[in-house]
Each structure stands twice: as C-alpha cells, then as structure tokens.
Amino acid sequence: MKKYAFLPAALLMLGTAVGAAHATPSAGRAVNRDFAKLSADGSRAFDDIDMARTALANNDTAGAIKLLTDANNALTRAKSDNKVFMKAEAQLTPPKKAPAGAPAPKAAPSTQPVAWLPVDGEYIVTEDLEPTSTKGTAVASANTSLNKGKPTQAAQNLQVAAVDVDFVLAIAPLDASASDIYRASNLLAGATPNTKDADAALLDAQNSIRFVSEDMVGTPSGKKAAGH
Template sequence: MEMKKIGLLSASLLMLGAATGVASATPSNTRAVNRDFTKLSIDGSRAFDDITMARTALANGDTAGATKLLTDANNAFTRAKTDNRVFMKAESQLSKPKKVPAGAPVPTTAPNTQPVAWLPVDGEYIVTEDLEPTSAKGTAITAANASLNKGKTAQASQNLQVAAVDVDFVLAIAPLQASADDVYRATNLLAGKDTKGADAALADAQNSIRFVTEDMVETPDAPAGGKAKKSK
C-alpha cells in the first residue's frame, strides 16, 4: 500500500473529516501549528518522501532514478538515528488518535510488546467538524491547505483561526530500524535487477507507519539562547 505523503518536510494536510462530536478538539492557532511541526524529523520525512518517489520511479521503469532516491533514503535514515525526535515505545503502548487519515495502513499483526525506536515522519491536521466544502469554514480549510503545501504554516493558522475551525494534530511515526532495513533490502534487490522485490520492500516500509496522538512525542528543547528549530 502506498502511503500518501503530504509534502516535502514542511506541510501537513487539513482533511475534511466527518468526526463530529469529538470532545478533545483544540482550536488551531499559530503557536500550536508551529509547535507541532517541531515534532517532525526532517531526515525521517525526507527518507519517506524518497521511498514514495522511488516507488513511482520503479512504476515508470526508471531504475536509475529509483537507485538515486534509495541512496538518499539510506543516508537520511543514517542521520535520523541521532535525531532527538526519536523515541522508544512498544507498539502496544502507542496512543492511538480517535480518527486516522484516510488510507492509513492497517496493521496485519498483533502490536509488538517490545520497545523500539520510532521516528515522527509526518503529521496531519484532521478537522473534527462535519463541514460542507462550500461553507465559510470549508473555504478556510481550502485556503489553509494551499498555504500549508507551500510551507506557510503561520498563514494557514491564520486562515483557520479567523474561521474558528477546530482540528486535531495526528503524527505519522515509523519504526526506525525496521524502515531502514526495508530500504536497505530494497536497494540490494534493485541492484540485483529485482524491481518487483524492491517495490515490495518499500511497500513494507510504508505499511509500517502508525498514526498516534501528538502527546506521544515531546517538543524538542530549545537550544540555549534560542528557539527550537522548526521543520521547513
């Protein structure tokens, strides 16, 4: 299953959800939007963008392009191993959100009870109201989507705040070592001209993604004399 990536490193997608009556919805504001994006790993996001693009390249018969993308993904995973956004937790202990993005991978096995390192690779703001796309709030979400896809988080937040749209932030996390192993395996299979096997290995990495509530990941501490660095 191909994971729906939302943007290169910076943007999340506001989804028109039908989750009415969600009690924990938090009004969007600039501070919250900027804070949430500090929880994402730049290298982790890059690796999964590479995975998605590599699968597209394979589907188009561009093995040379896929090879370059997998080299980049392997390097990104190596850097991500020292990312302060990595956290240890057993899958069985993950805090699941009330609603997950459409098309989210569905686990096929029981959750593992052994702690592993997880890497936050993406995030989505999911609207907790049942909205008509043509309503004032629906229009605000469309405008916010456009801003987020350009990396303009403050502008997106302003659109939502003016319209008083409530959203929940959901994080996409990946098991670091397993994902890195899948990409390494895909690289070797591709080197052996097994494009089908390489694609299957990349699909395994995408299907290892889990969605959790934002409180599973702490915002990294700001360096002395400065502010926490935001994803871009």
C-alpha cells in the first residue's frame, strides 16, 4: 500500500519503536504481534491523502474532496486508537538506514511530546547486499509476502537466509496531519478551488512523516547473526 511517493509499496506493520523482535522459531508470532499494532484508520487516512493528490493531479477535485472527507473521518477515529503513542520528535530513534527518498526534516526536532500514529513500514537491509544475492532475494521475497498480507511467510524468508534487517516504521504526527487535511479540504471548498495550495497542504502531511526503527534480526533457529 503506497502512502506517499518516497516509500516503496509494502504492507503496513506498525509499532512504537520499542524493543527488538528476533527471528527465532517464534519469528512468525513476533511479526504477527507487531502487525497487530497496525492502525487501520491511520493507514486509511494516508492512503486517502495519496489518492487525493493523484485526483488533484488529474483535475478531479470532487474526487479529492471525497477522499479527504474520508481521511478526516479516519483520523478522527484514530484519536481514540490504542496504536497512538506520545513522544517528542527529539526522542524518536532513527533507523540505521532510512527508506530511499525519505525527506529530511526542515527544522530541528521538537522537544514537546505529541501524539504519533504509525502509518507505514518496510524492511530495510542493514547489510550491504547485492540485489541478486541470496540474502537480497530473501528480503525482496519478504517484502512481497508483506504486500500479500503474509507476515509469517516474510519472517520465514528472512529467518532462512539469516538476513540482518531493520523494520523501518513510518509514523505521522496525528494532530498536525489532521490539520493539514482540514486545510486542504477548505482550500478545495467553494466555487474556485485552490488545488495548488491544497496539494501543498497534503504534501506537508506526507513530509511530516518521521521514520523510526524496530530491529528484527532474521537468523536460523538457535543461531545469532554477526554482531548480535
């Protein structure tokens, strides 16, 4: 599920960047437990944002308005979601490697705690691998399994190949995201919609995404990966 242009498609796995899950015989259970942290409403809202920007690019203002109404409703529901967590941006743990194309923050991280909502994620290899190597192929297969809604199979792919990976989580500031959606909706209302500024507001929501790491080391049963 693609939420924004800079993150490759991957099924969402949400979490709060606490602890590490190791791919032992319980790897499937660990990944499933992590998937249970998924915020369905957060996912839906950012799906809507991505599709609304596409609609605006195609001059489908009415379609964009409908999508933003849905996104707003999803984030309203998400405010009572137990997947939300409070933390200052300055306290977030960055991943060893960020997804390709991830935007850099434009300002110093805030020390004021805010509500964050996990919205996307993908496996990032912490080793330097050739894409056609056995391990590189295993990671590609794992992300394919995630796309198909098969987290247990993804864990098994990584476990067999002993691939050292991070699961990089994309989290969004809940209130700021809702504000951006509201601003975009207002800009599209009325007889002369301001599609340019509305799109910029939605881009602000996407660029407010921050990335955090929840380590997952895929190793054969009973073994530890190098450095662990």
